[in-house]
Each structure stands twice: as structure tokens, then as C-alpha cells.
Amino acid sequence: MAIEPDQCRKQIDDLLNLPQQCWLLGAGVSKDAGIPLMLPLTNRVEQMLQGDQQRDFRELRGELSDNSHVEHVLSHIGDLIAIASRTKTGKILIAEVTRELRELKSMHAEIQRCIRDTMRWGYVPATESAPEIIGENGKPIVKVEGHVKFIDALFRVRRANLEHRPPVALFTTNYDTLVEDALALSRIRAADGFCGGAMAFWEPDHPSDAFDQAFSGKGDVQAKVYKLHGSIDWFRDDQDVVVRRRDGAGYPSDDPARLLIYPQATKYQVTQKDPFARIFVAFRSALNNDSEGLLVICGYSFGDDHVNEEIERALKRRGSKISVLVFCKQNDQTPLPPDEGFPIKLASWLKANDTWAERVIVAGSRGFYHGCLENRFPAPGNAPHSWWSFAGVTQMLKYGPEVEA
Numbered sequence: 324m325a326i327e328p329d330q331c332r333k334q335i336d337d338l339l340n341l342p343q344q345c346w347l348l349g350a351g352v353s354k355d356a357g358i359p360l361m362l363p364l365t366n367r368v369e370q371m372l373q374g375d376q377q378r379d380f381r382e383l384r385g386e387l388s389d390n391s392h393v394e395h396v397l398s399h400i401g402d403l404i405a406i407a408s409r410t411k412t413g414k415i416l417i418a419e420v421t422r423e424l425r426e427l428k429s430m431h432a433e434i435q436r437c438i439r440d441t442m443r444w445g446y447v448p449a450t451e452s453a454p455e456i457i458g459e460n461g462k463p464i465v466k467v468e469g470h471v472k473f474i475d476a477l478f479r480v481r482r483a484n485l486e487h488r489p490p491v492a493l494f495t496t497n498y499d500t501l502v503e504d505a506l507a508l509s510r511i512r513a514a515d516g517f518c519g520g521a522m523a524f525w526e527p528d529h530p531s532d533a534f535d536q537a538f539s540g541k542g543d544v545q546a547k548v549y550k551l552h553g554s555i556d557w558f559r560d561d562q563d564v565v566v567r568r569r570d571g572a573g574y575p576s577d578d579p580a581r582l583l584i585y586p587q588a589t590k591y592q593v594t595q596k597d598p599f600a601r602i603f604v605a606f607r608s609a610l611n612n613d614s615e616g617l618l619v620i621c622g623y624s625f626g627d628d629h630v631n632e633e634i635e636r637a638l639k640r641r642g643s644k645i646s647v648l649v650f651c652k653q654n655d656q657t658p659l660p661p662d663e664g665f666p667i668k669l670a671s672w673l674k675a676n677d678t679w680a681e682r683v684i685v686a687g688s689r690g691f692y693h694g695c696l697e698n699r700f701p702a703p704g705n706a707p708h709s710w711w712s713f714a715g716v717t718q719m720l721k722y723g724p725e726v727e728a
Contacts, residue, residue, distance in 0.1 A: 331691045332724030335710070338648050338684065343538050343616040347611045347630070348502065351622025352473075354712040357445035357456075357464040358499050361392040361626070364438065367446050368393050370502065372435040375420075376430045382418040390626075393438065394552075394585050400431045428580065436579035439555045442499045443570070452480065469714060471507035476720035478511050490514075492537035492609050494549045494626060498584045500556060506546055509629075511523060515548040516598060517567050518610040525565035525598055535601070537609035538616075549602045551630065557583035557598075565598055603633070610637035610645055620649045621622035621716050625666040635672070638679045646682045647672075650711050653689040663696050664689065670696065686710045 347668035350360050359367060365384070372380050380396060387395050404427045413424040439689045444458030445465040458464035482488060496501055506513045514532035517523035533539035535548050550557075555697040556570045560575040565583060568575065575581065586599040610618060610633060618634065625631055636644050662670035665687070672683045673696045681694040687706035690698035700707045 326699045328700055330571045333688055336724040337485055338617055338646060341617045343614055345494060345618050347620045347623055349623030350493040350497055353497055353499055353501055355469055356466050356501055357441055357606045359448060361601055363448040365393040367441050368434055369439040376433055379417050379430060397434060397585055400427060403427055406595035432580035433498045435584055437580060438584060442555045462721060467501055467504050470501045471508050473717045474505040474509045474511060476717045481720045489540055490544050490547050492547045494606055496552045498553060498555045503548055511545050512543055513546040513548055514544045515607050521569040523567040535605050537605055549605055551602055553584040577593060607633055611640060615662060618645055618647045622713055625668040631668050638682060648684045650716050651685055651687050654712050655686045659689060
């Protein structure tokens, strides 16, 4: 049943005013900043690799499902490394070509380097009307302005004069540093589990940060940052201590094998202990808090099963008080398909036919959905709603729901 546009907007606005909030930010929020989505990133990594490594990457990518991307390839290589480590020969076949353990490890590290450099300097894929743009050392194309506007709208407008509210927990699957950079540029006091500045070490147990308690306001912290998939500036040093490494520093060694991006299983279980396991504990705790709370999802494609499972488990928990507000782009198919053009997992939540589905609200590009797949506020004509994008969310935070025409 359709509802009045003003009622729909007010419902979103009321949710965004809840004191206890956590946000899940995916790759989509960094696209306009000059950092590619996962598929263009995968294509760019394949382009950057050379010789046998490029050949093997293509072969492995071809063995995976059609919607697989570079993270899946990294996981697959991690599996092959684990298998090779257990064999007498220390070798594995890739498309009938024998690869030694050291070659697999070298390829894994080189893929991480390609990801790091692409995220650091930026990359915009070619379109029908424009060539690709490749950022490089000394000529980066990454821009932070969109993230600064978001942080300012969230903290300096939406939460203005409300300093006694709990911190906002910002969870992100992105490796880039735009969230942390924007918080610093906006002078928002934040904790991320590290102690130090541009060069820092992992110390989540410092009492002033209360890292495990996302909504604790100890030390006047206004935001907590949790990078679920690591960061382009996280390294393991020679003592296996996790450090945040200043760009350009020669210490610890600029070895891409020491980068901590995308926690994989098997041989790389060390990255699933700390900091990644600790960060997911905080994520789980924030979702299962006993007070009324809100998880806002923006720029996330629901492609991470681990993250999806944590959210779904929290929604289904008896006594749960978490609401989930999703800003999401639907596909452009006309008419919309039965699942309304949503990712499979999100569509499954909306059609769950259970009481917990009532706490799932979706502001899509084609309409508004609450607890079901019925479009309560279709976008007028062929023009999509503006609220679904990162920029649209920022505008709504700053100016209120009436900005959404």
C-alpha cells in the first residue's frame, strides 16, 4: 500500500535522528572520489599484472563464478597456497602449468600491491564517452571532498549541539583511507584501535578508546572507525605487530606481502585473529546492543557473506532493537523484476514474511520499501530518487528529508 511522500520522508528522518547509530559503508561511497568499484578494480589489477602472473590471474578468475572479483581471486590463491604448503612437492597446477609455493605467494603479494596502488592514487575506468583515468605517484586523482561533506553533515549538522550522544560507529569494507582522512579534516575526534599518528601501532585495549564498545563515549570520542577488510596503510612488522604505516616511509619494509587488506582464510589465518577478528567482535556487539539502534547501509552491494550473516543474525535475535536503513541503487530494468532490482540478500530480507522484516527499511533509487517488496513511494516518472547515492544521503543529512523531491 502506497504511503504519502511526506510520511515516507519523515520515517527516514526520524531514523536518522536516533542517538545510537552505526553505518556500514561499501565501495560505492568512494566511487565518485576516484576509487573504482570491485569489478573495475579487478579489471585494473589484471591489467597491471605482468607475464605469468597475469596469465594465472586470468585463469583463476575464469574458474570462479561470473560475479567474482579480486577478493575472491585472493581467497582462491590463499587456498592454493595452503594446499601447496601441505604437499610433499610444494607445487600446484594452474591450467596444467606447475607453480611452486614461492610463485603463488609472490602473485598474492603482487595482487595486493596492485590493489594498494590503485586505491592510493585512484582509477576511473573508461566509458563510451571518456577514456580511463589512471592516478599515479605524484599525480593522484583521489578526492576527499565528498567524504568531508558527509562527515560534516553527519556530525556538524545532524548531531549539532548533541555532544552527549554516543559516538557514531563507522564500519567500512573499503581499504582506502577516505573516512579517516575526512574525520581528521573535519576535526572530529575518532578512535580506530591504533595508537599514534601517521605512524601508529594496534592497541585496541587502550581504556580511553573503548574500542570494543562502539557506543561508549569515553575520552570524548565522537566516532569509532572499524575497517572490516583492512587498509592500504596497515602492515605487519618484523615482530608481527600490526602498524599503520605512513605513506612513503621506509619502515617497516614496503613489502606487499605484509599488507593487511582483505582477511582470507587458510594460510593467512593470522589476519583473521587481530585486528580483523577484534573488529568483527565490535561489529557484532554494535548490532546486538540492547538499546534501540540503527544500522545505516550505503554504497554496499551485499557481496560479503560474513557481513550479511552478522546483520541477519542480529535482526533475527529475540529482543533485537536494531533497525536497518538501506540506501541502495536498483537496476534500471523496466518494469522492475520480481525482486525489485535489489541484491539477492537484501530482497530476501524484504520478503522474509516475519516480524523482524518490519525493521528493514530501504530507500531505493526506484522507490521506498518497508518490511516487504511492495514499493510504497515509487519514483516519479523515469527520474530516480536522489536519496540512494552517497551524495544524496549527505544532502538529506544536511538539509533534511524535504531535499528529496
